[in-house]
Amino acid sequence: MKRIFSVIAAASISLFAATSSQAGGHAVTIEFGYPYAHLFDTTYAKIMKSFEKDHPNIKVKFRATYDDYEDATQVVLREAVSNSLPDVTMQGLNRQAIFVEKGIAKSLEPFIAKEANFAKDGYHKAMLDLGTFDGKVHGLPFSVSLPVGYYNMDLMKKAGVSKLPTNWGEVISTCKKLRAGGIKNPIFWGWNITGNWFLQSLMWSQDTPIIKDGKINLGGSAGLKALEQMKAIFDGCKMKNLKWKAALKSFSAGEIAMMYWSTSALGAVERAKGDFELKTYEYPGFKAGPLGLPAGGNSALMVSQSKDPKVLAAAWTFLKYITSGLGAAAVAETTGYMPPNKAANDIILKDFYAANPNKQTAVRQAGLLREWQAYPGDKGLAVTQVLYDAMEGILLGDHTDMKKLQAELQEEIGDMLPK
Amino acid sequence: MIEKVTKTVDTLNQAAGLKRAENRAKWVSYLFCFPAVSLMFIILLVPIFVAGVLSFTDYSLGNPDLNWLGSKNYEVIFGRSSYQKMIWATVTYVVVVVPISIGLGLGAAMLINSVGRIGELYKTIYFLPVMAALLAMALVWDLALHPTVGIVNQTLRLGCGTWIEGLFSFGWLPWVDGAQSWYSTSCADEFPLWIGDRDYAMPTICFIGIWQAFGFNMVLYLAGLTGVPRELYHAAAIDGVTNTWDQFRLVTWPMLGPTTIFVVTITSINSFKVFDTVEALTWGGPAKSTYVMMYAIFEKAVKENLVGFGSAITIVFLFFVLLITFTQRFLVEKRVHYS
Numbered sequence: 001m002k003r004i005f006s007v008i009a010a011a012s013i014s015l016f017a018a019t020s021s022q023a024g025g026h027a028v029t030i031e032f033g034y035p036y037a038h039l040f041d042t043t044y045a046k047i048m049k050s051f052e053k054d055h056p057n058i059k060v061k062f063r064a065t066y067d068d069y070e071d072a073t074q075v076v077l078r079e080a081v082s083n084s085l086p087d088v089t090m091q092g093l094n095r096q097a098i099f100v101e102k103g104i105a106k107s108l109e110p111f112i113a114k115e116a117n118f119a120k121d122g123y124h125k126a127m128l129d130l131g132t133f134d135g136k137v138h139g140l141p142f143s144v145s146l147p148v149g150y151y152n153m154d155l156m157k158k159a160g161v162s163k164l165p166t167n168w169g170e171v172i173s174t175c176k177k178l179r180a181g182g183i184k185n186p187i188f189w190g191w192n193i194t195g196n197w198f199l200q201s202l203m204w205s206q207d208t209p210i211i212k213d214g215k216i217n218l219g220g221s222a223g224l225k226a227l228e229q230m231k232a233i234f235d236g237c238k239m240k241n242l243k244w245k246a247a248l249k250s251f252s253a254g255e256i257a258m259m260y261w262s263t264s265a266l267g268a269v270e271r272a273k274g275d276f277e278l279k280t281y282e283y284p285g286f287k288a289g290p291l292g293l294p295a296g297g298n299s300a301l302m303v304s305q306s307k308d309p310k311v312l313a314a315a316w317t318f319l320k321y322i323t324s325g326l327g328a329a330a331v332a333e334t335t336g337y338m339p340p341n342k343a344a345n346d347i348i349l350k351d352f353y354a355a356n357p358n359k360q361t362a363v364r365q366a367g368l369l370r371e372w373q374a375y376p377g378d379k380g381l382a383v384t385q386v387l388y389d390a391m392e393g394i395l396l397g398d399h400t401d402m403k404k405l406q407a408e409l410q411e412e413i414g415d416m417l418p419k
Numbered sequence: 420m421i422e423k424v425t426k427t428v429d430t431l432n433q434a435a436g437l438k439r440a441e442n443r444a445k446w447v448s449y450l451f452c453f454p455a456v457s458l459m460f461i462i463l464l465v466p467i468f469v470a471g472v473l474s475f476t477d478y479s480l481g482n483p484d485l486n487w488l489g490s491k492n493y494e495v496i497f498g499r500s501s502y503q504k505m506i507w508a509t510v511t512y513v514v515v516v517v518p519i520s521i522g523l524g525l526g527a528a529m530l531i532n533s534v535g536r537i538g539e540l541y542k543t544i545y546f547l548p549v550m551a552a553l554l555a556m557a558l559v560w561d562l563a564l565h566p567t568v569g570i571v572n573q574t575l576r577l578g579c580g581t582w583i584e585g586l587f588s589f590g591w592l593p594w595v596d597g598a599q600s601w602y603s604t605s606c607a608d609e610f611p612l613w614i615g616d617r618d619y620a621m622p623t624i625c626f627i628g629i630w631q632a633f634g635f636n637m638v639l640y641l642a643g644l645t646g647v648p649r650e651l652y653h654a655a656a657i658d659g660v661t662n663t664w665d666q667f668r669l670v671t672w673p674m675l676g677p678t679t680i681f682v683v684t685i686t687s688i689n690s691f692k693v694f695d696t697v698e699a700l701t702w703g704g705p706a707k708s709t710y711v712m713m714y715a716i717f718e719k720a721v722k723e724n725l726v727g728f729g730s731a732i733t734i735v736f737l738f739f740v741l742l743i744t745f746t747q748r749f750l751v752e753k754r755v756h757y758s
Contacts, residue, residue: 074721185567242612242615243615245561246566250567255567378482378724381723396617
């Protein structure tokens, strides 16, 4: 009896498989995961509409979304242990290295080699560099953000400030004017953003990486200058210790005059803000503008465990589709991120930026794109926490001697990184 | 003779049969216990053992291998200042939340017990925070405690310059300078950031913990109070105990002994396990002032992948909880006569 059942079951399954593959013309199914549902759900909905039309043979199965970049890393690392990886996953730009180190992410070089018009599709070097490890491209950036200045122009005018600051000295003097004008909360500088992004922004502003040849690079004059500049902003502006979510709320409520944060929040801020004029402007530098800025955002990694060349080819097609052309343009249209793709920015989105000048600030800074560096080794994430604690200590006034702090950090982090 | 022999053989056979049956029954009982015992081993004891072994290594999630570190993880926990702050924060939370939430729970239970029908209403209201998911409630608190647009500071600010400020600055007390009071200085300057301020973060987290826990303790005590026989009060009255305090001290409190052991144990363990509010509100900050053990385990083992180190904190945590539970049982049980 049992046997008959299983025979029938097997027959019906194979029959079903045969009919379904006939209907789809040998459809290939790939699996895909991405973070930040509230930012990207609309983006993928838009992309999938045209993707399904252009590639009817590829079925994309969406896995449960990751909460954030940290969660994304956790989930995929666990899936690697349990052999249940998706084919394509979106990971934070600074979390790519860990997957390359552990051998989970596949090199994309063999696929790129087969593409004739790869450069013409809008992939340029600065962008490919963000996902290149050991000279091999492993990830294609999907959405890229840069730090920008958000200004509440109504408050600025109220305090008699008409010129937006271009360097940190001007920022601090503007703070003083704003305070004199009765604005209790002149600034929020996003030190607590994920992955020490703003500390790295002060380092890259001097064109210096925070990690050099796998070693922590805070010990030099650039490191000291970054820490001292941060302290000068905190002290000079009497900045409050707000959590970033609270700060975004305060800014949207029209209480903070200047906010330095990722351009990715622009969409959310524009939706939530009260009745005031919002302007974004280039991120300030030390003297003139910054010499470089860390790129935030996420990139697509191929982590497929499939041996089937058809599945791999489908995964590559999907990966390429979302990072170029119409796919990339959808990123700018639905979020505050910019697509790191030249063709999308220059051609498809030309009119869009004219209509949305606040979203263009980051695009104007695109030439400054530098790597958002990850700290190597198993304790990389713990290093992020050490630097976070140090910055919080500066803000709370626990650390007053930056030279001493610099020496402590250089030593402590030096111990944590692989020798 | 033959008869006799067969009889003995029979009895012998009977005895052997009985023994066999007894043995079989023994084995069957073992067999019946087996699923429960093996599940207990697999689900409860083996993971603790694995965590114990991992705590001596540097295992990181996704790594193919691990290195034996010896006691290095433990040396870090007891040596570094941030982990000393962790133990300090956890102990502070437990020491503040346990007595206050138990005291309030007992007080509320006695009050509700003494009023008639309206008690049901109070019971429901006080029990509401227990029914709500703490994580969801933490998000509500996050909104309410926002430094400028949150309802807490908004409300406090409304009172500035009115009779409310006059009342709560306590300037009407002859020995208090109203202008120097907390309320007046906050009005003149700004109200605290609450969870963003090192001095206020821990008290705020404790407040939420008490708010959440006391309703549960109240219900446990209400159950305990129904078990106190009325006759004891009558007997006490005959013996000359008439005022309420003496009734409480001599009858109610001793009779609630078993309930109290249970409430103290449960509340202590729950306080040790505080996590949701910290994760939703402060992330262990500012300056590690709310860096409780559960959050530290989460941060190290889950957020930073350092499974080995996280296991070491887990073992320390387990040790603390066991220690507290055993001392409590030992100390309190000695004094309880009615359990």
